[in-house]
Amino acid sequence: MSIVVIAEQRQGKLNRATWETVAAAQQLAGAGTPIAIVVAGSGVGAVASELAAAQVKEIVTTEHAALEPYTPDGFTAALQQAIEQLAPAMVLLPHTYQTRDFAPKLAARVDRALITDVTAVKVDGGQTVFVRPMFQGKLSADVVPQGPPPHFVTFQIGAFRADQAARGASPAAVRALSVTIDASQLRQKPEAPFQEAKQAVDLSQAERIVAVGRGIKGQEHLPVAQKLAEALGAELAASRPICDSGWLPMERQIGSSGQTVAPKLYVALGISGAIQHVVGMKGSRTIVAVNKDADAPIFEVADYGIAGDLFEIVPAIVAELNK
């Protein structure tokens, strides 16, 4: 039985996370299991050609005018038909916001297992086991799908590396698979995507970042972090709850719903390290974490950690820097 990868594209532009999913598929397939990459949309020829570079059996396009723009109703209808025709053992997707919007509907429609946000794959006693975070990253779970195939699996962004997806000696075959969609049955009517405000700060260009989380306790304590940022020549940023509370503007948010950064130095103050934050900063060259909970998940990605009260430690660091 084969493995299907569902590619993600928007307006004819491929989402790079698709390559990460291809890498995951190649690891799972081993030798002998064919991989097909399915591209759904309208005007996806360029995306299909780009993906044909991958070492896979084939690229399958399901083109339909009703698939542009994306709607969960349209994608569920199209992909259900594609999966029924291809009859794979597994269907793999990147764990993006778009996947989260339609994959549970698709899996429920065909009543098959869906394992989300997977970070690694293991084989344990001949059984394929998927590793996923639980309880905000405090625990990991080894999970196995139940019930008949296909099993749907979504991979956390960054869990596999795009540059590790093997390229083929010659381009893979591209074939079109026709699907029927009744456009009048699509209930969601999307408008054009937009950005809220011109990004005043581009944190992705910052060399150093000091980020605060719930541990800062209140807006009135922000100067503690601000002073460290000044001493380091760093930009001030935050995890989502701080921006939700309005203590810092949304444009300073790091994480899956905010900016993705990879500065030379990232200092996380009072940030527990929930995965939604970590995906936005784990590429940083050097990570420092200060947190009162020595078991906080942020220490798993940190190079240097101090377990303690940030209100005592941060002023001490500022004093040391200013010596």
Add this chain to the structure above:
Amino acid sequence: MKISVCIKQVPTREWQPRLNDTKTWIREQDASYEMNEPDAYALEEALRLKEKHGGEVVVCSAGPARVAQVIREALARGADRAIHVEDDGLASADAFVVAAALADAMRDERFDLVLTGLQSDDQGFAQTGVVVAERLGLPHATIIMDVQVNGSALRVKRELEGGWFQWVAMPLPAVLTIQSGINQLRYATLKGIMAAKKKEIRKAAPPATAAAARQKIVRLYVPEKGKKTHMIAGSPAEAAKELVKRLREDARVI
């Protein structure tokens, strides 16, 4: 407008995980619990919609008897009544099983709008709301940051990645999963807490033929560290001195 809010009871953020004997689930009896945070934002949004358009807010939760704690809290914040699908197994069940229990309990109520958080802070499937929509045959949208209702028309602001958004229109009834930060939460007043005691909590039995579990946890554990973290001990002044030295001499980032 008749609005349902699906809420889940999850361990508090301060909870330190302990595992059961088979290392396949947590020791539930050791945990302290609270309302799943994204669900709290969904509840707040429902209360604001009711204030604007009138109607009723019904909270719906699936889980063991202890779930009554977060149901009472939701009623104290202003929900009108509640449905509790009570079953011990629902605490650790997968999203398909929980969604089936919630959808069955809600079906005959014919809600105009069903809200829930975008994911839970325990198992974090990010599936339940969407599966509820599929089971009820309703349109849905996920990760919502604004909700506008005009008669039977719904227009919602969907969050995309990297600071992008998109407005999506759809007919009512519909299901939405709500993003944290969509509004500012209110807390229960003493008056609200007193009023909650008189509000109805309807107990619903779990579906007679439970939905089949679609995934199984074979092992639960504290994650292995992916990176060698240098933990710096000592007094604040000592730790600060050591850290700055490391950043200057080893990492060379300052």
